Amino acid sequence: MSKRVTLLIDDELYKKLRAKQAAEIKRYATTVSFSKIVTDILKKHV
Numbered sequence: 001m002s003k004r005v006t007l008l009i010d011d012e013l014y015k016k017l018r019a020k021q022a023a024e025i026k027r028y029a030t031t032v033s034f035s036k037i038v039t040d041i042l043k044k045h046v
Contacts, residue, residue, distance in 0.1 A: 007038075017041070 017037055024032040
């Protein structure tokens with residue numbers, strides 16, 4: 001089950017996450033949510 005949370009992310013990290021999102025959109029030629037990017041990274045590193 002997913003939970004809605006609010007996070008404060010510094011500007012540099014935000015830019016890196018958005019760049020990763022853009023790369024995923026280009027790779028799969030479809031929409032990729034910012035939440036999915038954050039979730040995938042957290043699952044990989046936590």
